[in-house]
Amino acid sequence: MREQVGAERWRGSGGAGASSSSSPSPSASASEPLRTLSIQEIVRQAQRERIPDKYRAYSFAEYVEMVLEDPRIVRNAYQRLYDMILSHGVETYKRQGKEYVHYKFFDDPFGDGADAVFGIDEALKDLVDIFEAAAKGLGPERRIILLHGPVATAKSTIGRLLRRGLEEYSKTPEGRLYTFEWDVSAFDDEPADTVPCPIHEEPLRLLPLPVRKELLKRLNRIFKERFNGPYELDVEGDLCPKCRFYFNRYMARYNDDLEKVLQHVTVRRLILSEQDRKGIATFExxxxxxxxxxxxxxxxxxxxxxxxxxxxxPRAFNYDGELCVANRGLFDGEELLKLQEEFLYDFLHATQEHVIKPKKNPRIYIDTVILGRTNNPEYRRVKANERMEAFNDRTRKVDIPYVLRVSDEQKIYEKFFQGPRIGGKHIAPHTLEMAALWAVLTRLEEPGGDLTRLQKAKLYNGEAIIGRSVDVQKLKEEAKNEGFFGVSPRYVIDMISKALVNDKEGCINPYIVLRMLEDNLKDHSTIDESRIDEYKELIEVVREELSQVCQEEVRRVISHDPKELHEIGQKYFDHVLAYLNDEKVLDKYTGEEREPDEEFMRSIEKQIGITEAQKDDFRQEIANWISERARKGESFNPEDNDRLRRALERKLWEDKKRNINFSAMVSDLSTDPEHKKRKAQWIERLKREFGYCDVCAENVIDHAGAEVAREELRRRERA
Ligand SMILES: [Zn+2]
Ligand SMILES: [Zn+2]
Structure with a gap:
């Protein structure tokens, strides 16, 4: 009976009474012994990350020397943010006939697995384009940049990445920036000896405008010549009211001698930090x-x-409003449009004029990127409000959709379910992939025609549909709303977590997760109730797909033999080459020349649905692939070509299955020692090559293996 129980368990119908000799095997922890780490080693590490001039005091004159060496120091907030993103690198790639730009900054830039954004390169390019235009002063620097999209898209992650990115960049030599403090010891009404600028202003603001403009002209010349500067540097705005107070006070004391005034200024490096409230502010x-x-x-x-x-x-003012804190860096507002209308006007001034106007205090000039996030209902409400027209005019919306590519959605889950979070448990192959497939299916519009939604999802994922050519870009253009409805990755992650928590086997499989996804639809606040039936039907679609995939895998395992695969692949290739070149094939044993074996070639091509009409294209494609490899000095290996490999494996399966005892495979009493031995080999192969553990390998053989067997038996009966 054990086999039955195993199969039921795999189906996810609960582990009632499930007993198994195969114990969960959380992968053995690193065999390397824990090394001792000396305090010297720890300190040396910290030493490497030290910022050399973090505490250094520069005179104003030294600062001017420094910016003449490297004018990038005076970049404004938009320019610094834009350069920060570029500093991580840019790639372009082509997919389905379209060229895409990929900013590497968004792939876990700090390498600690904390944050990464997948599968929305187009949206990210829109965003970076806006930063670029803002850096160049083309308009967006006077707008609120509003990330808009359904719940649980990457909106928050993008905000977090940009904040952290700026912090790290400000620690580097390329990203550094400075501010200043006043020596006020000369005045006896001051409680302290030094007063830092409360909003961490750029020191060049201390220069009166005409002098500043002259200096900036020189800086821009150097910036263009030495740094290929793609935009104009400028230091806008007046000193903050507090600094202005000290400035005027010293000017009066020294009879407007600026040089003497500046001797009371100490320039200091500014390290942007959300935690220290320096240049990075979040707001909700x-x-x-x-x-x-x-x-x-x-x-x-x-x-x-x-x-x-x-x-x-002005000295009695607290410059601790979030817009003041954000000066020099980034203001990142969650659910920004939930603010009362009056307050949204504060943002209008902050964006349009780069000024804030607190009560009882003069205007404060600020230099910060204003980023906001909003969900669709809130956005529509504000958009419809006529009194908000001025505000709406001054936002730049960037749509951040859900991911529509299964492999990218899967990456989101993989990123989440790794390391200590899964508690040493195993996640069976295809578990995250099938959950991702379902999530994507809920986000797609019906394609119409004779195309199914599943086929559409596969096309979006870069897979081909046998015997059809579909214009994927056109499909995408026809479905404008795609990515703005459907199930959020958060729901799926919640359900996978739940499956992990409830698990007692040490391994969760795709059937268990699909069951979780199906059973909890009603209880989750983010699920649109009117679509629950549809979502359930899509679970069935995924189950059917999963069953096919598992059967395919079991077939592969049973028929897999690299040596045979290589031999039959080589033979196929010889015949294809002879066919294409109108030549004969040399028989290695007899030395005779023969016509290429059409029947043999077709028996392979048919395995993956290549029709008579398509065979020439396929053969040419394979020949091209092989000569391309040969050109690069790589030898022929059919396993590297997915379609060819699949065709050959299925052919091998066809040839082999006659020798397999299917009744033993489906039988509960598979006492046949030969079968047991073979099964043990399959399990080994599943573990070694396909990422299964003991639990799920046995389960998939029992379950999918039985399905394979039943299908083969049926086919034999029909024959
Ligand atoms: Zn100031
Ligand atoms: Zn497993």
């Missing part, structure tokens, strides 16, 4: 009643009002 509106303007703009510091004796003294 509270509920409507509790929204407070000061959160964005800052407010009075009543303790300092006491010290300075006036509530309009």
């Amino acid at each position: 509106p509270k509920d409507k009643k509790n929204q407070d303007e000061e959160e964005l703009t800052g407010g009075m510091n009543w303790r300092l009002v006491q010290v300075y004796g006036s509530d309009s003294d």
Whole structure:
């Protein structure tokens, strides 16, 4: 009976009474002994990451020397952000006849697996294009950049990556930037000796505009000549009210002698940091009643009002509103459109004029990228509100859709379910892939014609449909809303987690996960109730696909033999070459020349549905593939060509299956020692070559193997 139980378990109908001799085998932990790590080694590591001038004090004159060496130091927030993204590299690639740009910054740039974005290169290019235009001063630098899309797309990840990216970039020599502090020890009404600029301004703002413009002209010349500068550098805006106060105070003391004033300024390196509230701010509106303007703009510091004796003294202001904090870097607002209308006007000034206007305090010039995120319902509400027209005019929307390519969706899950998170458990092959397939199917529009949704998903995934040529770009263009509805990756991740938590076997398989996905649709807040029936039908579609895939895999395992595969592949190739060149094939044993064996070639091609009309194209394709490899000095290996490999394997399977005891495979009492021995070999192969563990290898043989066997028996009966 054990075999039955195993098969049921694989189907995901619960493990009631399931007993198995094959114990879960969490992969043996690293055999390497834990090395001892000395404090010296730890310190040396930290030493390498040290920023050499982090605490150094520069005079203003030294700073000017420095920017003349490297004018990139004075880039504005948009320019720095854009260059930061480019600094990680750019690639282009072609897919289905279309060229795509890929910014490597979005693939886990810090290598710690924390964040990566998959499968939305087009949307990311839209976003980076906006940053580029903003860097060049073409308009978007005066807009709120609004990431818009359904729940649980990569919107938040993109924000997080940009924040972290800026932090890291500011630590590098290429990305560095500076700010300054005042020496105020000369004044006896000051509680401290030094006062840093509260919004970490660019030191060149200390120069009056005409002088500054002259310097910038020189900087731009150097920037173009030495750095190929693709945009114009500028340092806009006046000093913040607090710095302006000290500036004026010293100017009065020194009778407008700027040089003497600047001697009281110390320039310091600025390391952007979300944690330290330097140049990176995140913001999420509270509920409507509790929204407070000061959160964005800052407010009075009543303790300092006491010290300075006036509530309009710029020194008594708290420059801790998030827009002040974000100066020099990035403001990243979650659900931005949930803000009350009045407050959205603060953003209007911040974007349009780069200015914030707190109560009882003069205007503050800020230099920050304003990024917001919003879901569709909120966006539509604001869009429909006429009074918000000015605001709507000043946003640049970037659509961040769901992923529509199964392999990319799968990567999202793979990224999530790795390392300690899965607790040493095994995830059977095809589990994440089938979950991803289902998620993508829920996001597709019906293609119409005689194309099914499953076929569409495969086409989007770069797979070919046998015997058809479909214009994938046209399919995509016909389905404008695709990517903006359907099931979120979050639901799928939740369900896989649930399967992992409930698991007692040490391994979860695709049937268990599909069951989870099916059974919890009603209880999940993000699932559109009106579509539950449709989603369930799609689960059936995926189950059928999974069954095919598993059967195929079992067939492969049973028939797989690299040596045979190579031999039959070589023979096929010899005949194809002779056929294409109108030559004869030399028989190695008899030395005779013979006509290419048409029947033999067709028996292979038919395995993957190549019709008589398509055979010439296929043969040419294979010949091209092989000569391309030969040109690169690689030898012929049919396993490297997916279609050819599949055709050859199926042919081998055809030839071999006569010798397989199918009744033993389906029987519960498979006591046949030969069968047992073979089964053990298959399990080994499944583990070695296909990523199975003991639990799922045995299950897939029992379950899919039985299906294969039943099908073969039926076929024999028919014959
Ligand atoms: Zn300042
Ligand atoms: Zn497993």
